[in-house]
Amino acid sequence: MSAAVSEAQQEANARRIAEDARDRVRFEEEVLELADQVYRVARRLVSTREEAEDLVQETYARAFRSWRSYTPGTNLRAWLFRILTNLNIDRGRREQRAPDTQPMEEGDYYLYNRLEETTGGAEDEERVVERLSQDAIVDALATLPHNYRDVVVLVDIGDFSYQDAAQILDIPIGTVMSRLHRGRRVLKQELAEAAVPEAS
Amino acid sequence: MDPCEKCEEVLQPFLDRELTESEYREAEAHLDDCSYCRKRYRFEASLRRYVRHAWIEGMSPELKAKLAALRTPL
Numbered sequence: 001m002s003a004a005v006s007e008a009q010q011e012a013n014a015r016r017i018a019e020d021a022r023d024r025v026r027f028e029e030e031v032l033e034l035a036d037q038v039y040r041v042a043r044r045l046v047s048t049r050e051e052a053e054d055l056v057q058e059t060y061a062r063a064f065r066s067w068r069s070y071t072p073g074t075n076l077r078a079w080l081f082r083i084l085t086n087l088n089i090d091r092g093r094r095e096q097r098a099p100d101t102q103p104m105e106e107g108d109y110y111l112y113n114r115l116e117e118t119t120g121g122a123e124d125e126e127r128v129v130e131r132l133s134q135d136a137i138v139d140a141l142a143t144l145p146h147n148y149r150d151v152v153v154l155v156d157i158g159d160f161s162y163q164d165a166a167q168i169l170d171i172p173i174g175t176v177m178s179r180l181h182r183g184r185r186v187l188k189q190e191l192a193e194a195a196v197p198e199a200s
Numbered sequence: 201m202d203p204c205e206k207c208e209e210v211l212q213p214f215l216d217r218e219l220t221e222s223e224y225r226e227a228e229a230h231l232d233d234c235s236y237c238r239k240r241y242r243f244e245a246s247l248r249r250y251v252r253h254a255w256i257e258g259m260s261p262e263l264k265a266k267l268a269a270l271r272t273p274l
Contacts (some may be wrong), residue, residue, distance in 0.1 A: 039259040043256050053263050056267070061270050112243050129243070156251055157252060162216065184212070
């Protein structure tokens, strides 16, 4: 009798362990499929390739370790990128002061107007951005203060919604919007200066 | 030409696809009427795409292998 019970119990245990292993394998595969996206975002959050690679590895190590804290059916991307951004913050990066955004009469129109000036206004507005070099974009993103950069990178490179970005960074959605707005403004300012050095 | 205040207010969420249905229609109606905003919109949209696709080297195969190796052994 007792032998039969323990046999049934053992069977149940074995089944549970098998199910657990299957769930974990599926989880790990889904998380690994996101690796290219994770790397892209990490590469823009930190300055060097080496740092990005370290950050991605730490992210995956932690994700695999804490897989049970992921609730199946919820947003896996947001869950994973939250680990990434938290680790990036934990790496002891300094909180930077918000840059002094120069009061500009043109506000958000600065870059557009600058680029248009340099082309004599003849080029169409979809082509005018091509005057910016890829390096200028990369450099401008790298000089953004972290608070702004996190939001800009998550939304513009990671393609997250405001809501997801808010959840990932654990900040209110209004803060996401204001940081995004300011971050993009600083970005454009940097780009305008890179595009027209003599104008600064 | 003076920057258009309406454009300023809705441009970012419009481009981020974060407006509600009715806000979106309102913004589109505004874009139809305002050539300055239309130009600005096209510029911002292409800048957004340009930033998104700014070159990033692909992840190295070594890193991919390292990540896979972090999986729990069966």
